[in-house]
Amino acid sequence: MEKEAPYYTFLDTLCYISDHIGFYGTIKNSPADFVVTEIDESGELVTRDSSKETEEQMQASSNEMTTGQNNVKKQRTNLRDLHDSRAGVSGSISDLSEVASEEMKDFTSNALHYHFNVTVLDSLNHFADSIKSAWKAQLSEADHQELSLGLFPEKSERANIHSAVRQTFPFLITFTKSTELLVKPNLDYQELCQLTSEEEADDFFTFLDAKVENSRFTFQPDSCKEHRTRVHHFINKKFGKLLETKSFSEKDNGLQMATITVRFRERKCPSIKRHRTEEVDKHSVYTAFTLQKENLETLEAISYLSTLLGILPSDFSYAGIKDKKAITYQTMVVKKVSPESLRTVESSIRRKGMKMYNIHPVTQPLRLGQLTGNHFSIVVRDVSNHSDDSLTDVQLRIEEAICNVKMNGFINYYGPQRFGKGQAHEIGLSLLKEEMERAVKLLFTPDAAEDSVNKAKKYFVETGDAKGSLALMPNYKVRERMLLRALHRYGMNHEGCIRGWLCIPHSMRIFYIHAYCSKVWNEAACFRVKSYGAKVVEGDLVIREQNASEKSSLSDRVHVVTAAEEEAKTYTMSQVVLPMPGHSVTYPANKVGQWYRDALAKDGLQTCKFRVGSLQLNLPGCYRQIFKYPLKLAYELSLGSQHEEKEVTTGTEIVALPKPHLTLTLDLESSCYATVCLREMMKFNF
Template sequence: MEERPFDTFLDSLCYISDHIGFYGTIKHSPSDFVVTEIDVSGQLVTKDYRIGSEDMQRNSNNENDFKKQKVGPRAANTTHSPAEFIKDVSKSVSEKVDDVSNDPNLLECETDLYNLHNPLLSLDVQKSLYNFACSVKSTFESPVTGSDHCELSLGLFPDKNNRANIHSAVRQTHPFLLTFTRSTELLVKPNLDYQELSQLTSEEETDAFFKFLDAKVDNSKFTFQPDVCKEHRTSVHHFISKKFGKLVETKSFSGESNDGLQKVSITVRFREKKSSSGKRQRTEENPDIFTAFTLEKENLETLEAISYLSSSLGVLPSDFSYAGIKDKKAITYQSMVVKKVTPQRLLEVESALETKGMKIRNVHSVNHHLHLGQLTGNHFMIIVRDIGSHSGDTSEDLQKRVDEAVHNVKTRGFLNYYGPQRFGKGQKTQSHEIGLALLKEEMAQATKLFLTPENSDDPVNRAKQYFYQTEDAKGALALMPACKIRERMVLRALNRYGLSEEGCVRSWLSIPHSMRIFYIHAYCSKVWNEAASYRICTYGSKVVEGDLVFRNEDGNEKSSLGDRVRIVTAKEEDDKVYSIHQVVLPMPGHSIKYPTNKVGQWYKEALANAGLQSCKFRVGNLQLNIPGCYRPILKYPHNLIYELIVESANQSQEMEDWTNSEDLKSLKTSLKLSFKLDSSCYATVCLREMMKCNF
């Protein structure tokens, strides 16, 4: 394999702003680059963080409301499930309400309206909801049909977890109402499906059925009252199948009553989930154990850290879940969940992990794993050392250069490229090359690239060099360090199944799915980077006909991402309906649409040149399915704070304290930065735009 300069394809990517920039050194040491994950509720993952705690957000954001409602010490200090929390708070709220209507016609509505929500809903909103619910119920019971209710807004709720809690509470208390979200606004309207079913069954059964649907409890069933009329049962079957057939299935069961008549009941149950292979998953009597923790690591890749953890705990790397991959040469804090390991067992290996550059915090039990992307972003604290002018002219006003660069990034943003860590740092092979070989189903080539040695003389590369020269998988396995889980899995499979095409397929199947698909995502990321650069070079910051833009005005959170991406028309271009920050570009896949302008043609030619003109973005023998996604072309840093620091061997002070330019020449200047980025954004890319240089 030929050696080539690293990141040559990043050098060719364009910028969004035209300021001059400056040079500097990042990641001089891991402590210069500190990354802290931000969870879905907007909280930093720090030492006192509790992942998955239902009470964390409530206690921190609503403490005053909690005290005002006098829930009591037990309710305030005890950890609850969501249902228990709603029940406890509702009791206290209902005690505070003394003006509930005494109208007997309204009492048929659920009078526990005021005890359905946590303090996220004010009493005024709950009263409005009460009146709206009674009006809907009255209309449903009226013989006059065709009445139409307007929607009722419950307010804006940016946090998704809070919205989910309110959705559930409203539907469980008022199953005849339907909740939905428009952007971050939560609204309710009449549930017309409820009205239709209530004409076939009793009101009590209809209530119970919709509560059953909303609860979605695994392995639960719902049975209607026995029914002797076959035609009526058929109507119920058809209704449920038509409205909810993808979610539940129905079946009739016969039985004999005390009077000897044959009666039949309809039972409804949730459909079993299917695995990716289409087979129904086996229900486990004993649920898995999940333990959550915060991982602090230094100078270690996320996947490498997982390899150490899995080896120490005696579990598979696939038993770990996380929200995102973090930088290697940095100090990072991130959430993790491990399956099949108790908190006590995890704490037993804590001291041994510190020798590997890892610390574990906040160990506690949860009942679910994490998903990739289950975060809102990351907070960065970065020191860029030895900064200076690109021209090398020490007389240039460095403060002015930095101010201009930071201002442009704040106001104009940065092109949302995937960072260099997405592609690896190999001089001979990089992750995107392996991904391309996998997409082309060239398994032997992908395996060869995966095991290609670099020039460094370390145990890993010595083992790879041995295999590269001898193709002796067993001998290379003996040389490969125990911590290199992926490499050892591949070599073990090659030793067992041989170097044939089938053996290479089995070697890739031996490593976890998330690691296999990582390489394909790396290739798709490279295509996206080059497409974004071409888009800006071709059209600039203007939104043009044929661009793809993201919209969310339909308010339906359950709509697919593809449904919320539209193609800009000529009229919309003329009317300037959209701005550049709404433009998205697709990551290649089988379920995305491409721009219809020159950028779409560029995608077609780029994939054809790579030999992927007929690629379906499914690699069946590796169980890889690549639907694709959409990524905003532009992003902005949040809460960006910076300062220049002048350092010498004996002192460090702010730059404005130095007035003598001759003194400045003999001192080193550093830039301290603090900012937040949305998930899947790269700080190195933000710095690249700011400094106008690659790293």
């Protein structure tokens, strides 16, 4: 049990899977009592000395980067040569465009025939004709029509089809649901057709989709300033982040005309003299390192590092979040920072409880979940029996508990770290309901502790003075300070609160919604186990095994168990999953599915799309196994005495014999929580 305030008191209501009695003890008395080491994808601990391997990686990465840069230069040369050869066909820009257009039509036509059979092509052509006909007849029901083009597991194949369809039918847009590719009307195209000719709209969207570097698109000359203004506004509103427009005046038969030219925005360069190739090279620099941190949140560590290096927190990537009150080792990758530059901050980060090892260049960032799991070394102190179980030797209780967890596993609940302290899940619920002001108030609601953080929160709640609260808030409270700065600038109204939340990095914003969804998952898992126990039943969701030759996404492998499969015991509990709420998940087809619907409705989310556009948050959902098992579980009990703490009288002095402590080592798969495994083992909430 931690010395600090509890993270998440409603873990108390969640059930267990085994019926042993358990034992009492405390964890995380100090960071050294809880050591977490990441296990990489090759199954190796990230802390092992890999100096020789690092040198080999540096050389390999250097070679790859050089090869990649040469390929980029070669492609650019080819593009310039192609541009020059086309320019030689005619000195006229319009002739050049026609040549390019004809080549593109040939290419996209061949691509469509390659990917689609005759039936799909006919359906696509018919769909395109029906959309055009409906628009001419001013029928609005066509705006919501969709056509499925089929399932395409390969991402590269989907990308080619996206481009081919949009180049052939500029008035359509393509999108993907899982691996299914669909097409629907492009309403932006329809809106532009009200300002320009259909031919110009076709050419504009073909130009837009092609995204050819340094290319431009020019509309027909126009003498009406008001009409040109409307075109400018349309493009800036719809594509302002990607395109920029400018009008050029000219005279035609004595009449003052103007043409609107559109081009792609250039990337911002730190120096006017710096060439674009150098800028690309800079952004393609990735440096990996092992981060050791002590008593520090992962996001807090990243925030401090980004400040020292003068980059954004989003420039760091990692495989997973690690515990705060612990000593942890994990791999990180930072972009736009060379190994030499990273080494310059090594001495500065030591005072914050951080160290870096194995610094070397790599070619790409990390992604969440890109690890095998974590290795834990845990000391449970003050081990004793529960108060109502004083007659049995504590060593027998420990052996019984460890045996049960090895055999039966544990319910794979999200642990305390997923929720932080305070009301993270309530904040997440408010953000999902787009109650931005309530979410801010919840974040700044103080708890009972008398410290500088709560004093700053209390001052803000009482006065609403964001500037004054910022002066009181400690520097290490990164997200609170970011939000207070924004509230001081934009105000505490709905729009100001949105701007405030947007000032917090995406990973921090989405943390709160994940906390809410994790709470729902935990309670759903508890309901599932109480309702059906440890057997697979009809309506459960399972993850089907994937053959080596198959290439399908996880969502495609989710299967609803049938009555016949339940009777035949086709699946095991290790395959049973429950969904994290989101817009792209399937819910169980038994009373657990109804539980989800009731729980979300109770929280006012019965119509929630799990997208918060104003905060750029999108939650498709995911699936999580209900049961997990510890790997390589070993333990050692250090008996300070053979029994529990006793008072021993020696003359006039009373001596308290120390209680024993338990040392555990175990491996857990990624996204599993050691505190949850310990909870099942000890039958005790931390």
